[in-house]
Amino acid sequence: MNIFSTFAERVKTVIESQNLAADGAELDLSRVTMEPPRDAAHGDLATNAAMVLAKPLRMKPRDIAEKIAKGLRADADVASVDVAGPGFINIRLQPHVFSQVLADVVVKGKEFGRSQRGKGVKVNVEYVSTNPTGPIHVGHTRGAVVGDALASLLAFASYDVTREYLINDAGAQIDVLANSAYLRYREALGEDIGEIPEGLYPGDYLVPVGKALAEKYGDTLKSMDDAARLAIIKPFSVDAMMGMIRADLELLNVKHDVFFSEKTMHGKGGAIEKALTELRARDLVYDGTLPPPKGELPDDWEDREQTLFRSTIAGDDIDRPLVKSDGSYTYFAADVAYAADKLARGFDQLIFVLGADHAGYVKRLEAVGKAISGGKADVICRLCQLVKLFRAGEPVKMSKRAGNFITLRDVVEEVGRDPVRFMMLYRKNDAHLDFDFQKVTEQSKDNPVFYVQYGHARCHSVLRQAAEELEWFDGTAQQLQNAKLELLEDEGEQALIAKMAQWPRVVDSAAEAHEPHRVAFYLYELASALHGHWARGKEKPQLRFINDKSSDLTKARLALVYAVSQVIASGLDVLGVEAPREMR
RNA sequence: GCACCCGUAGCUCAGUUGGAUAGAGCGCUGCCCUCCGAAGGCAGAGGCCAUAGGUUCGAAUCCUAUCGGGUGCACCA
Numbered sequence: 001m002n003i004f005s006t007f008a009e010r011v012k013t014v015i016e017s018q019n020l021a022a023d024g025a026e027l028d029l030s031r032v033t034m035e036p037p038r039d040a041a042h043g044d045l046a047t048n049a050a051m052v053l054a055k056p057l058r059m060k061p062r063d064i065a066e067k068i069a070k071g072l073r074a075d076a077d078v079a080s081v082d083v084a085g086p087g088f089i090n091i092r093l094q095p096h097v098f099s100q101v102l103a104d105v106v107v108k109g110k111e112f113g114r115s116q117r118g119k120g121v122k123v124n125v126e127y128v129s130t131n132p133t134g135p136i137h138v139g140h141t142r143g144a145v146v147g148d149a150l151a152s153l154l155a156f157a158s159y160d161v162t163r164e165y166l167i168n169d170a171g172a173q174i175d176v177l178a179n180s181a182y183l184r185y186r187e188a189l190g191e192d193i194g195e196i197p198e199g200l201y202p203g204d205y206l207v208p209v210g211k212a213l214a215e216k217y218g219d220t221l222k223s224m225d226d227a228a229r230l231a232i233i234k235p236f237s238v239d240a241m242m243g244m245i246r247a248d249l250e251l252l253n254v255k256h257d258v259f260f261s262e263k264t265m266h267g268k269g270g271a272i273e274k275a276l277t278e279l280r281a282r283d284l285v286y287d288g289t290l291p292p293p294k295g296e297l298p299d300d301w302e303d304r305e306q307t308l309f310r311s312t313i314a315g316d317d318i319d320r321p322l323v324k325s326d327g328s329y330t331y332f333a334a335d336v337a338y339a340a341d342k343l344a345r346g347f348d349q350l351i352f353v354l355g356a357d358h359a360g361y362v363k364r365l366e367a368v369g370k371a372i373s374g375g376k377a378d379v380i381c382r383l384c385q386l387v388k389l390f391r392a393g394e395p396v397k398m399s400k401r402a403g404n405f406i407t408l409r410d411v412v413e414e415v416g417r418d419p420v421r422f423m424m425l426y427r428k429n430d431a432h433l434d435f436d437f438q439k440v441t442e443q444s445k446d447n448p449v450f451y452v453q454y455g456h457a458r459c460h461s462v463l464r465q466a467a468e469e470l471e472w473f474d475g476t477a478q479q480l481q482n483a484k485l486e487l488l489e490d491e492g493e494q495a496l497i498a499k500m501a502q503w504p505r506v507v508d509s510a511a512e513a514h515e516p517h518r519v520a521f522y523l524y525e526l527a528s529a530l531h532g533h534w535a536r537g538k539e540k541p542q543l544r545f546i547n548d549k550s551s552d553l554t555k556a557r558l559a560l561v562y563a564v565s566q567v568i569a570s571g572l573d574v575l576g577v578e579a580p581r582e583m584r
Numbered sequence: 585g586c587a588c589c590c591g592u593a594g595c596u597c598a599g600u601u602g603g604a605u606a607g608a609g610c611g612c613u614g615c616c617c618u619c620c621g622a623a624g625g626c627a628g629a630g631g632c633c634a635u636a637g638g639u640u641c642g643a644a645u646c647c648u649a650u651c652g653g654g655u656g657c658a659c660c661a
Contacts (some may be wrong), residue, residue: 035600038607048603054641061641085604086641131661290658301658317587317657324659331661359588360656383589386654427597430589432654443623446610455624465620486655491626502600509600521598524608535625538617546620561620583623 001104002504008034040558043090050087062089099485101501105563109569113503118159121127125151127353129166132241133177136248136408142384145424147353148254149516151333157511165256170263178233183212209240275337316365339368349378356385418577425520455527459565462579480559487556492533523571567581
């Protein structure tokens with residue numbers, strides 16, 4: 001039950017029933033919103049309806065507000081309505097409405113808050129997509145977490161979500177990988193390979209790959225010609241790297257449904273060729289020349305006719321080349337074919353979670369999606385800004401020298417999966433983020449991860465305690481479903497219920513804005529409301545959840561505590577963070 | 585040179601899609617444990633929302649310009 005959307009609908013019904021427009025014209029009510037007021041003293045709900053309608057109706061906002069208020073007062077769920085400020089309509093609800101919300105949470109548990117926004121919409125979310133040439137670098141951690149959480153958020157808003165990873169297994173970097181692995185293979189056979197030459201990957205992670213090659217093929221690879229050898233080593237190394245990458249992602253609880261190989265689109269009669277032929281027929285691909293880049297000309301600039309994609313018709317700065325001077329496809333050609341493939345699979349939205357260094361690709365990706373789908377599909381790009389690493393306040397230096405870079409695995413193994421995930425989501429994705437190894441593992445209120453998880457654990461601590469102390473309670477939610485929730489009259493209790501009532505709205509708006517960080521901030525607020533109320537029980541023992549005078553009151557409060565635990569757990573689920581029942 | 589992102593308390597950041605007196609955490613000051621987890625809570629001080637214009641009933645939010653920080657810029661992946 002989302003009280004904001006239900007009462008927004010009721011306001012609209014009131015407006016329509018009053019025929020405010022003199023000429024009976026249709027009113028545009030799309031801008032009418034229902035929000036929690038900034039100050040809780042104003043009431044439970046506030047709407048801007050009167051101010052939004054002032055202009056089209058050519059009436060004073062406060063006059064409209066009074067009319068709408070009159071209509072709302074007839075609603076049995078409404079306790080009082082005030083018109084305030086420039087024309088806000090503040091609504092105070094009858095207590096039974098909040099009892100209903102709480103009862104709804106108790107019944108639905110973690111399903112409370114699910115939104116129907118995305119019903120019937122097929123969404124593809126692509127994230128991570130790092131090159132399969134080594135372990136995942138720490139720089140990709142944020143995109144991995146944001147992409148994964150965004151996908152979960154959309155799924156919770158009932159979108160039909162596919163989580164996808166593009167394996168860039170076609171380019172020149174795969175040759176480098178194979179050559180590097182070959183070197184390690186020779187090393188495994190007992191050769192002294194000395195320093196790793198410039199231009200090859202020096203990392204230790206290729207040592208086991210070399211050994212595995214030696215075990216499987218003996219020394220037979222050495223006598224082959226380059227082409228034959230590469231044909232064996234390339235897929236072998238890519239598989240090994242992807243195995244490592246998948247293990248890294250699993251460690252961070254990042255999931256994908258589809259791992260899509262770029263290589264499968266190349267070659268004669270492949271997806272790229274087919275896509276380009278088809279797009280040429282639609283005049284989206286043509287042969288032409290590009291204007292030279294403005295400013296400084298690159299040394300090797302060559303003015304030649306090439307195969308171009310008409311991305312400018314959809315807002316890109318220039319049309320983009322599809323074929324390199326050596327006749328092979330550009331990376332962008334693969335992007336085009338890949339987008340065509342996704343669209344052919346029926347996706348309505350293509351979402352890309354990218355690093356900030358890929359900001360330059362946003363326009364062309366959007367252009368590709370728009371051009372190929374004829375404007376029917378949405379392309380949405382979310383950029384993740386850089387993460388700066390700190391250790392106890394000191395910046396962590398990363399040198400690019402051999403093997404001396406920090407990997408995703410390093411970070412997760414040092415601080416744990418939950419702190420990494422939560423902190424990566426505790427910022428707007430396009431804002432810079434400072435990540436301090438020390439701070440994120442601190443078990444104190446300064447650490448939001450801990451603070452929220454502690455809130456969940458505290459709830460379960462109460463439920464455990466109650467199950468021990470009370471004969472009639474066995475700790476299950478079923479026993480709380482008939483609780484007399486109207487007994488929860490304390491302001492702290494009501495504040496908690498009101499906060500939980502916002503959860504469906506948070507899910508809805510976060511999904512719409514593609515901003516999973518809103519969930520993290522909401523959880524912090526909810527945990528804060530819980531901790532605050534808890535402390536009040538210190539000063540006023542009669543507010544404690546377990547009340548020795550009234551089992552009815554105790555039961556209602558246990559229902560409240562249970563509900564809070566469910567909403568926190570539900571939010572943490574979306575973020576992919578564990579909800580522990582006790583802290584250790 | 586061009587494009588995109590960012591500029592909010594001393595620090596790190598939110599800000600409900602244009603709404604009411606701009607909010608948290610840290611740090612600072614002063615309080616609260618015979619108590620279901622003090623691993624917590626309460627209160628106080630702290631602001632020209634980078635700057636200057638504009639749009640309107642109303643702007644931190646939208647538009648333009650300027651300043652400052654970041655990222656990227658034919659055929660790389």
